[in-house]
Amino acid sequence: MANESTLEHDIYLFHEGNLRYSYRLLGAHPDVQDGVEGIRFAVWAPNAVQVSVVGIFNEWDGRQNPMEKVNDNGIWMAFIPNLEKGTIYKYEILTAHGHLRLKADPYAFSSELRPDTASVVYPLDNYTWNDDEWMKERKAQNIYESPVSIYELHLGSWKYIEPEVYYNYREYADMVIPYVKDLGYTHIELLPIMEHPFDRSWGYQTTGYFGVTSRYGSPDDFKYFVDQCHQHGLGVILDWVPGHFCKDEHGLRRFDGEALYEYQNPSKAEKTQWGTLTFDFGRSEVHSFLISNAIYWLKEYHLDGLRVDAVASMLYLDFGKNEGEWELNEYGGRENIEAVSFIKKMNEAVFEEVPDTLMMAEESTSWPLVSSPTYIGGLGFNYKWNMGWMNDMLKYMETDPIHRKYNHNLITFSLFYAFSENFVLPISHDEVVHGKKSLLNKMPGDYWQKFANLRAFLGYMYAHPGKKLLFMGGEFGQFDEWKDLEDLDWELLEYDSHAATKNYMKELHQLYLDSAPLWELDHKEEGFSWIDAQNYDQSIVSFARNSRTSNDQLIVVCNFTPQVYHDYKVGVPKHGSYKEIFSSDAERFGGSGQVNGGPLGTIPEPWQGQDQHITMTIPPLGVSFLKRTSVSKEENHEK
Template identity: 60%
Template sequence: MMSLIPVPEDLYLFHEGNLFQSYRMLGAHVAEVDGISGVRFTVWAPHAREVRVVGDFNCWDGTEHPMQRISTWGVWSVFVPEVGEGEFYKYEIVTQTGTLVYKADPYAYWSELKPGTASRVYSLEGYEWADQAWQEQKQQRSIYHSPMNIYEVHMGTWKKKPDGSYYTYRELADELVAYVKDMGYTHIELLPLAEHPYDRSWGYQATGYYSVTSRFGAPKDFMYFVDRCHQEGIGVIMDWVPGHFVKDEHGLREFDGKPLYEYDDPVMAEKPEWGTLTFDFTKPEVVSFLISNALFWMDVYHIDGLRVDAVASLLYLNFGKPKEQWIKNANGGDENLEAIEFLKKLNHTVFGYYPDALMMAEDSSAWPLVTAPVHSGGLGFNYKWNMGWMNDMLKYMAIDPYFRRGSHNLLTFSFMYTYSENYVLPLSHDEVVHGKKSLLNKMPGDYWQKFAGLRVLLGYMMGHPGKKLLFMGGEFGQYDEWKDLEDLDWEMLGYDSHRSLKQYSRDLNHLYLQEPALWELDHQPEGFTWIDPHDQKQSITTFMRKSNNPDDFLIIVNNFTPVYHPKYRIGVPFAGEYVERFNSDAGVYGGSGKLNPGKLKTEKVSWHYQPFSLHIAVPPLSTVIFKPISISKPIAKRGKERGKADA
């Protein structure tokens, strides 16, 4: 049982913006007073004249359980005996004008199933975790020098039952986890699971930040899901939304009759592009609420990291606003100074508690040093989505292959900045919805070329420095764009082309896991070398990826046209024998079967500024990867002066 009344030290820290586990003080907690079990309810509502608890236990009559103000800054609390787990409740708030408003608990651990809007009493204690091996492994490895290939999932539409109902957290712990492990992904990224009223917001407009959505089960069922992921060696990342919240009446908007979680100034508060409200980062209690929430998912649910949504909307005051609503900060600029400080404090705090956490910024801006430490002037994230790479690649792949030569820079420009941040390369849900078409259907050409084009896109992504992310369905060629109320078109796997693409994605993922050259030096320039970025005429790129072992490297050739090159010469750094390690054009993947069998021996012909070269077959619309099996390196000769010194 928890302590009964919030202690002064915690109240002080909460009002200072420094209570980083404020969920232990606020909300509904099973407790005991004088041997009587019940629930202590605590809520922040500084503008309220009165606050009461209503629920099934008092027939929703607030006069029975008024709360006491225990803080001059507006924290209210009451112990209600003989109330237990599962009870529905809300806060009945009497505003300064005497109006009654009924609010869900901002710190509730569980919520009534939609369309209901009440909170539910729930104890998070008692789950026995079995992920100790995973936790120890995380502490021993460097995320920067390890493989990270993320499968992005919307739990409500990955799969549905024949009657249209959802799979539960526990059912997904079997089906989804087994699928992800078999496919060779290292992490699952979940679209937001904080409670939200509207399915089509995908969770990005929340009402219950501490309440894992009841759509798929109870909180301990979600613990079981995460636990199963970890037992199978799969990390779990969750999308997290500190930039804005929904306006629904039972949520955070004007929580105690006045703006509280949002800015007092309506121009500052409004996010007109999304119809939502911005958190007020000048209020210390809001900072305590949000940073505590980030830690909550790690403390309670063992989440491995957060993908922080819409960071650009936090960084800039006028993000998404019409020009007539533009405002300036105290320095005359467009930056949201307090939100920037919040992000720095968030990351500094999270890494203080969890040094091996993943904090990923979904940031579409050109803000510098997003993944630099706070003490070095950065925002303090350890990863950033590479939106520039994604936009350039999808723009390039949409061009008719015969005209791609004029846009070759879209393939190569990302290498100018790829080491400026620690990047994740995302092909996410945002790119396959709202009329943007699925990845497969973005590819130009006939049916065969569409599949070949998607294979080379995925192959190029796997070879490009940076961690990887793919939204569900992309791995088997979902033809329709994401239908956010229906499940994926799994029946497509009854067709050879889709089944072959799934096999390709699986083999490509497992190749990635097996080859340290594809991830060990992702964030260091030493891990990448161009062989030829300039074959614009034929839309071919050739480069090397390297691991820490100087003898371990891969040569990756990407052909972005449907033209076959049976005798294409590439430069290589060392004499010896090479083999084709992987070919997206293999017949088993639905390709034309133009392979490079056997051992390939180098020629003493300088090419691409390399001392040796190979003649290879480059299939149409393909990624082909070569690996040395025996090489000879020249022995460095000591100069005369060095020799004298040694003697």
């Protein structure tokens, strides 16, 4: 146990809202007192009259192991000898109203398998990591100028043994990693694996913020999963939900008989849209809880980043609420000023503790400077999901190609703001569930056109500035939308069109990884330049992606109609000869084979604002990537 002065200092910092490792103070920890081994328990419950530790070891009798209130601000502690790893326990809390409540430990590192809800003692120091090389390389990497392509998955519905019976984290590592690595992704993003009572919340309604869900194994099993990802060159990002928590009786709701983790004011506490409760972002102990939680996942599990869920719901008091269900802030606005302050404080703390991490905001509004540092007025994240691009592009792709010319702005508008934030282009689970249809099935047209549209969309996505994210199943064109109680339709890979789509994603990733123009200047305006954004009548756009090397440039031409065009003129920035290095219409991908096989020499006549142009075949519903392969005589002479 920490010495008395250290303990007092930690308690002081906890109540001040600045204890960044509060999970070391609170919760259940192996300890030795007076030469006897046991478990030290500590919990924050300022409104409780009495708190006891109960479990099988004392027949759930709260009279056996009462806790001592060690300060006026409500931290209770107890040391129970001869308990060890695996002990099942809860806190029995006597409220000021005379009611007894059984609560899971808010700081528990492990829990019973649902539907049981007790906490489980689990030390954090049992696992030996073997990812030193990855962690060193991560510190040296400039992630902003590196390729980032994220495979988002929900473990339980990626593949299972049978309904509601899942593989272990270690078994998932052996299955997921080779598959994702073969496809060429750089990162995996997991839907929340924090402990949650209801499978169909997908982890977004949490009860155990510090606990790895026991559905798939133990904390050490999950560490193995992350460790193996790192050893095989894959980063791991975890969805994290600091905005709200569920109301299950054993969880945080009215933890000690009063509103503690949630706001006391119901208009601020209630998330009526989701039936959950908002954290009290004005309470300093809640700051210590949530900031410690973010740091915990990044430090203890070596995670490479957190995708922070539903940031807009934290920023705005009226989010998801009807008139009369919310109150203006002290300045007469709808912003949650306490939440804004908390978010900035959280990001500052995280980047001080883990500078080489990713903090990605799922933020769906026009709030400015989300991914900018706090010292210039930003929220302090380093990435933001580009929800505007996602909505515009899906709306455009769902439109019949005949009518796309009337919606041309949907594919060009994103470039007006593409460099205002550090963006991730997300096609997430939220877009392929609840009747929205799968990504493939959103596409109009006949069977062939659906796959061609999908390839064109993904080709444009990987050519567009911003890091990439695609939800599982999209990589092989799953026909059905995400079925969260079933696993993916892996049998579709026995069919040519789906196998070819998976192969397309693999080769598209290889192109992406090998092409610095597609990622090196992702967040700078000089990384992108339009060639032709105005050809709405034919639904064709062309542009250049640039890298820091002036001669390293890709020309991208996208056709969003089924029409083939021969001898189509495309302006190009430089003289020389161009080669089509990748086409979504290649026959091996299921395309029609309208490719450009030979060299495309420049013609010295101005076109589309360029001094010269090439003529090429434009494939139907296709994306072509061109690269200059030889320089002009003038450039050779200059050298």
